[in-house]
Amino acid sequence: MAGLRELIPKSRSRRRQTPPWISRLVQLGVTAENPYIRRRQIFTNIGAFAVALNAFSHLLLNAVLFPWELMPLHIYNAVVTVLALSIHRLHSYGENLGAIALSTLIIGGHTYVVLALGLNSGLQIYFTLAAFMLFIFGIEHWRQFSIFYAAAFLALIATLYFGHPAGFIMPQQTEFRETLAVQALINTMIINVLLIAYALTALRRAEIELSQEFARSESLIDVILPRAIAARLKHGEERRIADKVSSASIMFADLSGFTAASNAVGPDELVGWLDELFCSFDGLCTRNGVDKIKTIGDSYMAVGGLDGGARRGAIAICRLALEMQQEMSRHKALGSHRLSLRIGIHNGPVVAGVIGDLRVAYDVWGDAVNVAQRMEAHGEPGRIQVSAQLVAMVGHRFAFERRGSIALKGLAETETWFLTGALTDADREPANGKIADGADDRDDALR
Numbered sequence: 001m002a003g004l005r006e007l008i009p010k011s012r013s014r015r016r017q018t019p020p021w022i023s024r025l026v027q028l029g030v031t032a033e034n035p036y037i038r039r040r041q042i043f044t045n046i047g048a049f050a051v052a053l054n055a056f057s058h059l060l061l062n063a064v065l066f067p068w069e070l071m072p073l074h075i076y077n078a079v080v081t082v083l084a085l086s087i088h089r090l091h092s093y094g095e096n097l098g099a100i101a102l103s104t105l106i107i108g109g110h111t112y113v114v115l116a117l118g119l120n121s122g123l124q125i126y127f128t129l130a131a132f133m134l135f136i137f138g139i140e141h142w143r144q145f146s147i148f149y150a151a152a153f154l155a156l157i158a159t160l161y162f163g164h165p166a167g168f169i170m171p172q173q174t175e176f177r178e179t180l181a182v183q184a185l186i187n188t189m190i191i192n193v194l195l196i197a198y199a200l201t202a203l204r205r206a207e208i209e210l211s212q213e214f215a216r217s218e219s220l221i222d223v224i225l226p227r228a229i230a231a232r233l234k235h236g237e238e239r240r241i242a243d244k245v246s247s248a249s250i251m252f253a254d255l256s257g258f259t260a261a262s263n264a265v266g267p268d269e270l271v272g273w274l275d276e277l278f279c280s281f282d283g284l285c286t287r288n289g290v291d292k293i294k295t296i297g298d299s300y301m302a303v304g305g306l307d308g309g310a311r312r313g314a315i316a317i318c319r320l321a322l323e324m325q326q327e328m329s330r331h332k333a334l335g336s337h338r339l340s341l342r343i344g345i346h347n348g349p350v351v352a353g354v355i356g357d358l359r360v361a362y363d364v365w366g367d368a369v370n371v372a373q374r375m376e377a378h379g380e381p382g383r384i385q386v387s388a389q390l391v392a393m394v395g396h397r398f399a400f401e402r403r404g405s406i407a408l409k410g411l412a413e414t415e416t417w418f419l420t421g422a423l424t425d426a427d428r429e430p431a432n433g434k435i436a437d438g439a440d441d442r443d444d445a446l447r
Contacts (some may be wrong), residue, residue, distance in 0.1 A: 123183030344375025
């Protein structure tokens with residue numbers, strides 16, 4: 001499972017340094033589970049707090065400069081501050097109710113301010129920011145956004161055609177209006193760059209996360225399925241993965257004495273011990289070019305030759321079995337029990353394919369699989385029992401000890417052998433004066 005653990009997303013707490021109080025503030029009233037709704041409502045909160053802060057700052061500044069002359073605007077700014085700070089309470093009544101209220105408040109309130117202070121104040125430039133209401137409605141609610149965007153557009157046209165240059169509040173204060181116009185231009189530029197930066201940052205973050213998720217899913221397929229099968233699935237042209245292999249070598253390995261040992265240890269120790277052992281077996285499969293198929297409890301199943309190389313796969317599966325026995329002898333005891341590995345191997349035709357929608361699995365079927373399983377079940381602890389078919393295919397590469405005929409469940413008397421080790425070049429019996437033919441020489445690459 002080591003390779004699988006690497007695909008599990010790590011905690012993002014180190015990447016995000018936002019103070020907790022800010023996170024709690026922007027998420028006020030946000031209870032939706034849907035991440036897209038949460039994002040829109042959080043942005044609505046941010047917009048509402050920005051409106052409240054802006055209105056309150058104007059209230060304080062204008063109250064100092066013109067405490068009585070701008071009384072209508074003082075009342076307006078106070079009302080807007082209170083209403084904006086209450087927007088978050090609407091999220092629980094509808095996913096876009098807060099966005100609707102905020103948009104209405106901004107368009108209606110700003111129209112009043114432009115008419116009150118006049119066109120010379122330059123405040124009408126803020127209407128050009130209306131497109132950014134798309135952040136709080138979302139592209140999926142483009143109809144609602146279009147309604148409010150059109151309302152902002154009509155409000156702009158109305159103020160331009162019907163608004164007085166000096167407005168109806170303190171029309172004689174031209175310097176005040178000139179100052180407002182300059183501030184409006186500067187603020188609009190700042191708001192534009194902040195909103196665009198937010199949009200690009202969010203887009204970049206989404207692209208990175210999507211890329212990471214895609215890479216993780218691709219790697220997950222490679223971990224779950226044989227690499228060649230995973231490549232075919234990714235290519236996407238085959239509706240169903242199903243192959244008939246004329247000659248494959250199937251191995252089953254089972255832990256002898258596991259049941260008694262597992263009852264004597266705790267679950268953490270048991271799972272950790274199995275995980276460590278099977279991960280080492282996975283590494284041996286990769287090194288020998290053998291496809292691990294699955295684990296069933298304390299049993300381990302692997303197949304060689306699924307790529308069509310029958311003899312190469314048989315040699316690889318025998319080497320794997322020998323190395324697994326060596327690994328088992330080095331592996332630590334489970335509690336006070338020293339376990340042994342019972343292995344069975346058989347060679348024959350199989351059908352291989354991918355099945356399932358949930359927890360997709362690559363598996364093999366056929367009589368050869370059943371025989372291999374019974375070879376293991378009727379074997380001896382610490383030994384590798386193989387069929388005569390396998391011996392005939394790789395006998396020049398390995399040493400075998402004849403066990404004789406045994407009765408396998410559901411089958412006739414079957415000739416069996418024990419695989420005892422690999423032969424060196426000097427040990428091999430010559431075939432027509434040669435150690436091996438050309439095909440066997442190519443198999444030396446597996447060493």
